[in-house]
Amino acid sequence: MTRQALHEGWTLRAVEGPQVPAGIAGRAVPATVPGCVHTDLLAAGLIPDPYLDDNEKQLAWIGRTDWVYETTFDHRPGGDERVDLVCAGLDTVATLTLNGTEVGRAENMHRSHRFDVRSRLVAGSNTLAVRFDSAYGYAEAQRDRLGDRPNAYPEPFPFIRKMACNFGWDWGPTLVTAGIWQEIGLHAWSTARLAVVRPLVTVEAGDGRVELHVEVERAGAAPLTVRATVAGAATEATIPAGERTAVLTLTVRDPALWWPRGYGDQPLHPLEVTLHDADDHPLDTWSRRIGFRSVRLDTTPDAHGTPFALRVNDTPVFVRGVNWIPDDAFPTRITRDRLAHRFRQAAAANVNLLRVWGGGRYESDDFYDLADELGLLVQQDFLFACAAYPEEEPLRAEVAAEAAEQVVRLAPHPSLALWTGNNENIWGWHDWDWQEPLAGRTWGRGYYLELLPRIVAELDPTRPYWPGSPWSGSEQIHPNDPAHGTTHIWDVWNTDDYTKYREYVPRFVAEFGYQAPPAYATLRRALSDEPLAPDSPGMAHHQKAIDGDAKLRRGLDAHLPAPADFDDWHWLTQLNQARAIQLAVEHFRSHRDVCAGTIVWQLNDCWPVTSWSAVDGDGRRKPLWYALRRAYADRLLTVQPRDGGLALVAVNDGTTPWRATASVTRLTLTGEPRAKTTLELDVGAYSSVTLALPAELARPDEARRELLVAEAGGAAERGLWFFAEDRDADWPAARYDAAVEPVDGGQRVRVTARTVLRDVTLFPDRLDPTAEADEALVTLLPGETATFTVRAAAPLDPAALTTRPVLRCVNDLAG
DSSP states (O other): OEEEEOOSSOEEEEOOOTTSOTTTTTOOEEOOSSOOHHHHHHHTTSSOOTTSTTHHHHTHHHHTSOEEEEEEEEEOOOSOSEEEEEESOEESEEEEEETTEEEEEEEBTTSOEEEEOGGGOOSEEEEEEEEEEOHHHHHHHHHHHHOOOOBSSSSOGGGSBSOGGGBOOSSSOBOOOOEEOSOEEEEEEOSEEEEEEEEEEEEETTEEEEEEEEEEEESSOOOEEEEEEETTEEEEEEEOTTOOEEEEEEEESSOOOOOOTTTSOOOOEEEEEEEEOTTOOEEEEEEEEEOOOOEEEEOOOBTTBBOOEEEETTEEEOEEEEEEOOSSSSGGGOOHHHHHHHHHHHHHTTOOEEEEOTTSOOOOHHHHHHHHHHTOEEEEEOSOBSBOOOOOTTHHHHHHHHHHHHHHHHTTOTTEEEEEOOBSHHHHHHHSSOHHHHTTOOOSHHIIIIIHHHHHHHHOTTSOEESOBSBOSSTTSOTTOTTBSBEEEOHHHHTSOGGGGGGOOOSOEEEEOOOBOOOHHHHHHHOOOSSOOTTSHHHHHTBOSTTHHHHHHHHHHHHSOOOSSHHHHHHHHHHHHHHHHHHHHHHHHHTTTTOOEEEESOSOOSSSOBBSOSBOTTSOBOHHHHHHHHHTOSEEEEEEEETTEEEEEEEEOSSSOEEEEEEEEEEETTSOEEEEEEEEEEEOTTEEEEEEOOHHHHSOSSGGGEEEEEEBTBTSOOEEEESSOTTTSOOOOOOEEEEEEEETTEEEEEEEESSOEEEEEEOGGGTOTTOEESOOOEEEOTTOEEEEEEEOSSOOOHHHHTSTTTEEOGGGGGO
16 A cells, blocks of 8 residues: 655646636646645735735636646556555546546535545546636526525625635634645555544543444455454454445543543543555554543423523533634645644633634544643534525535545544534524525524434534534524523624623523724734724724624723724724623623533634734734633632622632632722622632622712722632723822842833723834834733733834833823
8 A cells, every 4th residue: 555645747727718817827836735825826826815905806806717637647556556646635616637547526525535546547647627717697597597595795606615704704804715725646546545434532421432344445345354453452353255344442441531621631542553465464554542431411391491501521621712714815824833833822811712703624633633732622514604505406415425535534532512504594594584584495404403413413423513603402492591401692793782782691602702803013014004993994994893893992991992093993992802802701700500601703803904813814813812811710700790780700610629719809990999809719620609799899989980809819810890981980190119120031020000901911013023022911000010022023112112102001091
């Protein structure tokens, strides 16, 4: 058995058409494989960077053009009975020819393809060409044949099995790609090969069990032997002559269990499978790492409705999640190192689950491997989002093949905790005026409630499946009912103030979010606007949400002083995003007896854009990231409104009890105490306590001039409660002393408050794009000091580092 990668010597050319620019028509350019048309044209200097300014609009012709990739390679025939052309990923509508003869076709970005080409190969030089027809042309033809379907965006993505967000989203560019986006090569083999290896890993009575399903593809009928080993256990089975399948069972006594981060360690064990012929010669091998753990959903109805509670190893896990979108519109630019950095950012923000959203892709092996290693749970959507999807052929067969392949591919990963049928499509059918225009046509229900659950049940019954996000658990209950199953909360961003989050006590919130622009350095790299303004041309183009700027302004008007210039607007919109999500998360966590998890929209971006992300398209952390780290901490101290008054809520997601004495003080903005109480905290692991505060604390004498401070020693950050909105508070002009000193790899900034300072934050990227601070959003009372460590490629000017617009706080607008 041999494998020959075919990644070298490729060229790319556009098929003639009136839309193709003169400088590109008829021209062959070097192509990188794996890659895509956009990145090849960019590397050749033939197109501008689509992420800068409004260049995206100039490049729409690419998605409406047919493209041909071509290479030549040398082949030396051996004695192999089969030689297959194996394509791990073709984007999307592909026709493959070898030496001028068609050898295969593909119409699905989300699955692999294998074509027997032995009879078409010649000794010596061979020519392989892959023609990609326009994804637009294919999708629009299917739409015309099957009838249009309702859709959140005016694009035909439901009619092609391709990454939907390539067609644009309310945070993403419209860049419709084509290309050989994953590995391609020749696989020569004889007798038989391992076609499918599907380990079902469970834990029963403390023992690990691997039920290993093996399927072979044969070139002959002789008997075969399959051997498997894991964690010291070994077994083998014979596949009789002419048969294709075997089931092997391995039992590992009392294995160390795999846990989500924060709950324990993540031991991983190599599972090795080998295939042998009748003479015991090795034919093929397969290897993956597995982890022993159990996972289930608790959806047993209770007094509050229908829960959606994840249990790993029979331990309830409060989900502190973030939604994940493709980290780049061009997937081959996403390296393992880039993913590892993004995952470290998630883990450092105390995240324990990533939801892979249904408008993107099934992520790379690196993605799930890293999740396994770091203990980040994964909720994986099947790839349907925000539209009615036709269920007719050939789309139905492609969906079935794609789903089966991906369920099998991801089965070894202990991090994968849950499959979800779609994003918002069942909700859309109920609430988005779809039913009349559908007029009885298919819209995806058969996928989400029949086909996909059947595939998961047949191929991987070790994991739960949930038909949609949101989904109530029953067709008799509205899909977005907060009392049942999972909920998306978008009225806050779209129409209501963020304090409305407190009106919800849901069972599980799978999406909620609030927008803000990216970091200043990210904007300056991406936009040539002079000057930058909220509505300058580049800023406007990089705001994809409907009425996004008006919604940002509505949020500012409700809470914060009016911005005087762009610097103020940038600071305050980022602050408001952080405030909105911190308020929501702390509220939902304070009701953990009812709510079992939150998944914030969203962790990341794929390009520089104003969006709901905590980490922007250049990988820089917004203030939201720091607020999320605080709100998702294992131990949370928060003041919450309860029963017409206020309460102190202590939340413990740690593995050990939390016992401490807490103090709650009502202070003036000048630091003068008005009332104080102490409370004894005794919070068990994975639980919370709610303690009512006395009236003298909950009722200020002067709301505009007072706040509450709750503290419980060093085990948790202190909680704050302000009685007035910032726009109404009687803030003094900000006064402080600042000192800067060098430290290894950066500088230490000490800020000592001479007045109260609300949400002190440094933006060192304004001075150096490489610079970032370790802390943000720190509120200081008079006399208190905060320390920030700033890392940068070179030392920064201390004076610039400690003054506006780099050092900001809310009350510097009062100065």
